[in-house]
Amino acid sequence: MAGGKETPRQKMIGMMYMVLTALLALNVSSAVLEKFAIIDETLVALVKDTGEANDGLVKAIEASTVKSAEVDEVKEKAKKVRELTKATLVYMDGVKKQMSTGKDGQPLKDVVQDTHHADELMLNDKNGPSLAVAYEKALNKHVAELNAIMKSKKPFEDITKTAGQYASFKDAKEELKKQEYPIFAFHGTPTMGAIAYVSQMQTEILEYERAALTELLATTKGKVYEVDQLVPMVRAKSNSLVAGATYEGDLFVAGAASGVDPVMFKGGQPVKVEEVEVSKGIKIKMGKIKFVAGATGYDQDGIAKMSYPVTINIPGRDPIVQSIEYNVIKPNVKFESAASSTLYKECGNVKNVSIPGLPDMSAINLTCSPEDGKIIPLGSGAYSLLPARANMKVRITMGGAEIGVENFSAIPVPEPQFILKYQNQDLNFEKGVPPNARVNVEIRLPENFSSQNKKDAGYRITKMRISTRTGVKEMPSGNINLADLGARSNDVLGIVSITVVRSTYDPKDDDNLPVNFKFTPIAIPVK
Template structure:
């Protein structure tokens, strides 16, 4: 289409498409960025778990050395282990400081929400971590040097470490299997491959992964050293108590699922597992946990933080039990209850108010049951459909799923407004203001407001069942008033007696309403009177 002239309207439509595309891309970006935040939190948790396990290894080494009489060779190995711990803390501390400095450089966090102000920004990240194009002056280059110096220093502490540990852990793209043959990446250096075109949240997750790599390096080094002072730990490639949850945020009434396991390569161990939330099913060394999540103390955002604890016990090669403990935080999110009805804002007294109550977060697991204060609840034909019949000024509807309370919805209750009374002659309403000739028949109808007919049509059926018609001349009635018990009545006898200046006086004595059950009751309308002038 290049070269064709476009009208202003066509150019405007094209611009709208571009804006819409950008908005859609922004929405996708937000969802992806949120995942990076969860990844970063998970990696940070993994670092803490790994370092705690390493601290236990070091404490076990100290005890073993003391039990063996503080042999000089054992003390030398213990000193190396302490040096490994110290160098690891320094390296992780450096990365943590760099994380904090990067956050500050990119605008910091919102003081109210704690969220990153510029989590999606990558220009400032590149400027800080890589530096101006071609300068290689960014902080990532010093980080690469420090990471490799850390690895080299640890590997050179002992011959056994040199045989099992790499001396370079911060690599160029050309040194990495996944990138070295990729024409788009193989020429990139460490800073570019990690922080090029990378939003802030992703950069933080990358640095968390570097911390886990450092923590794994520490764990491996301590394992190698500990083996030289006696088998103070079970010979695994890695020992960590781990928890993997399908989701950290779950809706009340849904099933929380998590896997708790000992990250070990040995097939000779049968661990015993327990948790504070119920039994743990152990299969092939992996523990499976399931329990119904529930909440009763939600914050203003509808979330409640909770924790559960687990324990994994194994026998070491020396025959004694060792227990690893883990604590996992999860968040119970209050499900949103959606009420669909023509009368969502309020209910009507003694009427069958039809509601559809859904909880989208529960999906196919939604198994609703309902109870109410000051109302009768009648189950409908479809899942979530109910009829509420209020009997007081306020109704509290409790919504549960599978026996778990989801929440309580509160409704004010209104009285039905009085129906309108209209008098017809045939199919035309009497003109009570102007008057006219005396009709030969009259019909009295009671009609609910249109909004009531739309909201609760089965409770908006009215019928005039008693009314009285009088032909009056001056101050005196002409003849006997006609008492009527049907909606339509023949008044030919009045028409034959009527003279110009006379009046028809119509008084409504009783109106009945039929409710959704097909039962009738008196409608409280008073005794409205209508006057029709005959001329």
């Protein structure tokens, strides 16, 4: 607290008054007076900085997590100390404003060079006690009220000291030592020097406040949180290992104050904070961080070193800021076909995409240009690739970032092979068929295509042109009734063209996609 040994500020006051006293016997130069303006500017900045620092002490006291009647009382004291100090500083600012204002109520034209206005203003007692006397009483009252609030064992001393109370004036004349405070403080003082002196006294007021708040802070432990939750934790280099690999981690004790509600951020974005039971009866507030890892600058080993900033705000403390580092391994995309490695043009070729070490494939996406075809996601890492031309370039992204490109080749769908059936048997072209026979034209496809591309393998005949003795006739399907065609023995009917369409994986094609193929006419002998 105050009293006893002089502070550096008090020594500064003494030295300043030694200069002022010396100036009484000298012709004060403009250069010396200008220095008072510089000193005042420095002191005003100090007043501002100290006031802000004291505001921080009050906030720290108010943010104390200690729950007790004593701490509640201390918080109220801190509030009163701050209010008292602010009121006194406002009063002192008013005194300085009067010093820089002329008798006409207008600002002094040259306050820096003025040598008598403050003296006359402060010591004028023609109409009662002077302003200097009122100023002294106001500062003494401030100290008295501060001591009443604090009730400390060692109270603060008055700051309105005379020359005899400063060590700097121990060798001064007795006449100076015996001067009353108003005379000692303002008699013969240039106006700018008086203003700087009041600014200096404001720093003294703030120094008293700082000492008081520091004492209160020690009681509340304003920035020291009572850690009542302890739990062992391990910071592992990796939580997923291949059998046989070495597990490494750092074991430490994590502590938390249950009465504190931290606010957490990742890269400036709020993080959801949840109370997690880490062991029986022990709960700790944790921020939940989840994002899709991505990178571009991989090294020769396929590893990219990444980081993200986190911030934790706790009442009464500066933000806790940390950069969290992690490694991103370049994904090794694998395409595994549910069918075969062959892609057919304009067919749904199902491919399963996997990345070793990545169980969740929800962030993976496959795209291609419209000219190359289209891709239909099927879920759980499965996609249907529908190439529109011989080469299809597939772009793989994770969370919007490209992680690979895969090039596929596509071949046309199989050409239909036509099989003629008579009485459920393959037609014997040497024996032929009777004039009243019913012949069915069936389509046969490669087994692997039919089994692996079932949705695209629904080939069917929609039109068939048959040459007869009376001309070419059209049939709407592959079913031929020779009697309807007027067939006779020794005729030869000729299938000159067949139109085939097929079902499609893509519903937009309406299961009616034409099949291109080279057709060789088929002759049906009638016996």
